[in-house]
Amino acid sequence: MKGADLINTVLPEEVLVEILRRVESKPDLDSCALVCRKWNHIDRATRRTVKIAATGNADRLLASVIQRFTGLTTVFIDERHPSSSFYSLGLFTPSKQRRNSLSGSRGRNRNSPGSSSSSAEGTGIEQNYISDAGLSLLALGCKGLENLSLTWCPTLTSLGLVSIANNCKALKSLELQGCYIGDEGLIAIGQCCKLLRELNLKFCEGISDKGLIDLARNSDSLISLAISSCPRISDMSLQAVASHCHHLVALTLELDSIKDESLISIAKGCRSLKSVKLRCINVGDLALQAVGSFCASLEVLALHSFQGxxxxxxxxxxxxxKNLRELVLTDCNLITDRSLEYIARGCTKLEHVEINGCQNIESLESIGRFCSGLRKLSLVYCSMLLKNAFIEVGRGCSLLQSLHLFDCLKIDDDAMCQIAVGCRYLRQLHLRRCNEIGDKGIISVGKNCKHLTDLSLQFCESISDESLFAIAEGCSLQHLSVSGCHEITNNGLTAIARSSPDLISLDISFLLNVGDIAMAELAEGCPKLKELSLSQCTKITDVGLTHLVKGCVELEICNMVYCPLITTSGLATIVSSCAKIKKVLIEEWKVSKRTRRRAGPVLTSLCTEL
Structure with a gap:
């Protein structure tokens, strides 16, 4: 009945609460909170996750968030982003009286002597990073906190983390990145947060063996540990982890100081390990042989920059x-085809193989023969890889869904045809600088791989419109990149636009033969387009953008640097007509004062030196 509020009067509140809890999209939640006071109240009480861009009077912002959302369990604080983006998300929209109050207080703070906040030149925005006092407010206001991530918060010390430890006893996950928090804070977490399961330390120069050893002794529930670029952490810490954290399942280490002995201890003491990711230049055969001997449950192994x-x-x-499912090898120059043969024969459950910069790998024959369940294959900078390597992959890996080939110079059309014929469930194909692959190979993909939705052909100079005609006839794409494919024209893009109504992202950078006709076709056929890159497209003009915005109303990101025929007027068309636009990349001199006033945050990635 028109005008009747049936939802609020008939639907029980507990059912409405459960419905709102199941809304995963944050913009949708924000919209629900604006429906009425009742929904706003429920949203405040039930919202569990918030992401805060912390610069700009961060403590006051954090206090406002805590006051509004009383049931938070997951908090991300990242000082790399400006607070203006937080306000624009609708998480904190103060009343008019409150806005005036905050505005007045900001003015007093800027002008008062001895103020700790400093005004950013030309913006009037306070640059006050989150402090220990702010973190203490979070600890007192969110005692049910379970997950906390602090990224590049330079003024935080152990004092703030101690407050979290003393008040948030339910903490399960802690991530510290680029924070100079010392050992005292980590020790407090170990002593008070007995439910801690995940710890991630990146660029934490203040943490040493003392703090991590003490935490390990008190955290027998720890199942995931990641340590990256922490120069004061040595083998002693890992030996403590091996002695006390027997339930460890995932280990990620990027430490130059680690040697074989500590990883051998980990392998012996943490036999439930399922994921091991290492970038440790001083680790060699002894450590990895211990992993093979003692970690029978291992499913993921990633080895980066190993020379030993x-x-x-x-x-x-x-x-x-035998349960290995994912293998990643990066810049491991001492391994040969024999390693892949060992893995393929022994680990037949393998689903994901990524090889990057391993110059002695030439063949994938064993992978194709013995790993029939392979679903993702990524080969990057494998210059010695032979085209015959794909014959067995095409024959044996019929379930392959994702293939990445970057700078594999010897792979040609015949190899691509082998994959297309044998791997008909392929959904994602990414090629970059594979100049021996031309229309013949891609036409075969279009004919055989009907499930393909994600195609990237970056700088594959032998590709022309014929490839896109075949793809358009056989596939409906969601993502397409043909950046640097100079032979492609309006005709090829027209075919894609008419066959892919669900296209979300498109990269046509460096295409010198594409103009306004393609923009008009995209507007007509791709209403869901969100990301568009047309940098260095010299024939696209303001007229083309006018056509584009009529149909692509969902556009969020547009990169258009070095487009000489796109002017200040074209930029204004984009920012004024696309209500959901979030990011525009363009030369600074094309931005008028009016556009800057109207869409300043949209131009945050502005090229200032072009």
Missing amino acids: FTDGSLYAISKGC
Whole structure:
């Protein structure tokens, strides 16, 4: 009945609460909170997660968030982003009286002597990073806090983290990145937060062995540990982890100081490990052989920049880790095709293989023969890889869904045809600088891979409109990048626009033969387009953008630097016609004063030196 509030009068409140809890999209939640006072009250009481861009009077902002949302369990604080983006998300919209009060207090703070906040030049925005006092407010206001992430908060010390430890006993996950928090804070977390399960330390120069050893002794519930670029952490800490954290499941280490002995201790003491990711230049065969001997549950192994281990390490992994599903090898120059053969024969459950910069890898024959469940294959900078490597992959890996080939110079059309014919469930194909792959290979993909939704052909110079015609005939894309494919024209993009109504992102940068016709076709056929990159498209003009905005009303990101025929007027068309626009990349001199006033936050990634 028109005018009747059936939802609030008939639907029980507990049912409405459960409905709002199941809304995953934050913009949708914000919209629900604006429906009426009752929904706003429920949203305040039930919202569990908030992300805060902390600069700009951060403590006051944090206090306002805590006061509004009383049931928070997950808080992300990231000082790399301006607070203006927080206000624009609708999380904190004070009343007129409150706005005037805050405005007045800001003015007094800026002008009063001895104020701790300083005005940013030309903006009037206070640059007051979150302090220990702000973190203490969070601890007192959110005692049910379970997950806390602090990113690049330079003024925080152990004092703030001690407050979290003393008040948030339910804390399960803690991430510290670029925070100079000392050992005392970490020790307090270990002593008070007995439910801690995940700890992530990145660029924490103030934490040493003392803090991590004490935490390890008190955190037998820890299941995930990640340590990256913490120069004061050594083998002693890992030996403590091995002695006390027997339930550890995931380990990520990027530490140059770690040696074989500490990882051997981890392998022996933490036999439930399922994920091991290492970037440790002083670790070699002995450590990895221990992982193979003692970690039978291992499912994910990622080894980056290793120069000290050989094929013998992966032989041990293949013998002991039969459940391995994901293998990532980056810049491991001592391994050969024999390593892949060991893994393929011993770990037949393998689903994801990524090889990056391993110059002695030439063949994938064993992967194709023995890993029939392979779903993702990524080969980057493998210059020695032969085209015949894909014959067995095409024959044996019929479930392959994602293929990435970057700078694989010897892969040609015949190899691509082998993949297309044998891997008909392919959904994602990313090629970059594979100049031996031309229309023949991509036409085969269009004919055989009907499930393809994500295609990238960056700087594959042999690709022309014929490829896009075949793709348009056989596939409906959601993501397409043909950046640097100089032979592509309006005709090829027209075919894509008419066949892919669900297209979300498109990159046509460096296409010199694409003009306004393509923009008009996109407006007509791709109403869901959100991301568009047309940098260095010299034939696209303001007229093309006028056509574009008529149909692509969902556009959020538009990159258009070095487009000589796009002027100040074209930029104004984008920012005024696209209500959801979030980011525009363009030369600074094309931004008028009016556009800057109207869409300042949208131009935050402005090119200032072009």
